[in-house]
Amino acid sequence: MDLELTGRTAxxxxxxxGIGWHTAHLLLAEGARVALTDVDQQRLDEAAxxxxxxADRLVAVAADLTRAEDVQRLQREVAGRLGEPDVLVHCAGVTGAQGLFHEIDEDGWRxxxxTDxxxxxxxxxxxxDPMRAKGWGRVVLLASEDAVQPYTDELPYCAAKAAVLSLVKGLSKTYGSEGVLVNAVSPAFIATPMTDAMMDKRARENGTSVQEAIDSFLDEDRPFMxxxxxxxxxxxxxVxxxxxSERASFVNGSNYRVDSGSVATI
Incomplete structure (x- = not known):
């Protein structure tokens, strides 16, 4: 299927x-130009x-998205090197503060x-704004199964992802009529560095192999996968x-779950 992304900038x-790198790989294969960002320039250069x-189709610009000045610099540099993006895919995120509610302080929540x-x-x-000016844009924000099915040991992450879903719906209602379509994708337990770290920790705590930690996590914590x-x-x-892509020209304000059935409700 031709996604009609040739000439688009993302x-x-x-x-x-993880998900961000594989998304970039697929968008490049579909003919798009891609700007990659993450916090560490060396790792970003290696990924690129x-x-x-x-260099005419791919740039790598390090930025800390928790700092407004970094985001502003990122916008200027991407626009100068590749042009204003038509597509924004926001995959950056962290597990964040973990523990039961009474164990997490305000700094952990903040x-x-x-970040998330x-x-x-x-x-x-x-x-x-450049997407609005062109009358065409696509925004995908990564949420999570946790947004609608919160887990007691990571409530800050769950709350942040629920807020992302609300943001997506609000943006879609605000800017869809201007040609800027906004959607969410909600993965569950994907093989990324973030879940690698989670499983390494679980294996150490349980005295098992990493594969045994994954298997027990699926059985005990994600039974609907x-x-x-x-x-x-x-x-x-x-997804x-x-x-x-142009193929999703009638999809706006949706949340696509990529979760093997992890969310138990319809």
């Missing part, structure tokens, strides 16, 4: 690994090198929301690529 945050595209919610607000604010495995980042990237 910004992908959280692009040095693995993508193998030329730092998690700063306010960063999304900042990047949309920075890149929205019917495929009984972690998802692959490219499986999420495929994102569809949503940012």
């Amino acid at each position: 910004l992908v945050t959280g692009g040095d690994s 090198a693995r993508l193998g595209a030329g 730092s998690t929301l700063e 919610f306010f960063a999304a607000v900042r990047v949309v604010r920075a890149f929205l 019917e495929l009984k495995r972690r998802g692959r980042p490219e499986e999420v990237a495929s 994102i690529a569809f949503l940012v």
Whole structure:
């Protein structure tokens, strides 16, 4: 299927690994130009090198999305090197503060929301107006199964992702009539560096192998994931690529779950 992305420019945050990197890989394959961003320039350059595209189609710009001045610099540099993006895919995020509610202090809540919610607000604010001016744009924000099915040991993350879903719906109602379509994708337990770290920690705590930690996590904590495995980042990237394409021209304000059935409700 031709996604009609040739000539489009996309910004992908959280692009040095995982879902962000695989999304960039797929968008490049579909003919788009891509700007990658993440916090560490060296890791970002290595990620860009693995993508193998030329400087006319791929740039890597490090930025801390919790800092407004970094986001503003990112906007200027991407626009100067590739042009204003038509597509924004926001994958950057962290697990954040973990523990039961009474164990997490206010700083833990603030730092998690700063990265997992306010960063999304900042990047949309920075890149929205050129899409509105062109009358064509696609925005996909990464949410999570946790947004609608919260887990007691990571409530700051869950609350941030629920806020992302609300933001997506509000943006879609505000700007859809201007040609800027906004949607969410909600993965569950994808094989990324974030879940690698979670499983490494679980294995150490339980005195098991990492694979045994994954298997027990699926059985005990994600029983509705019917495929009984972690998802692959490219499986999420495929849904994102569809949503940012011309093929999704009637999709706006939706939340696409890529979760193997993890969310128990319809």
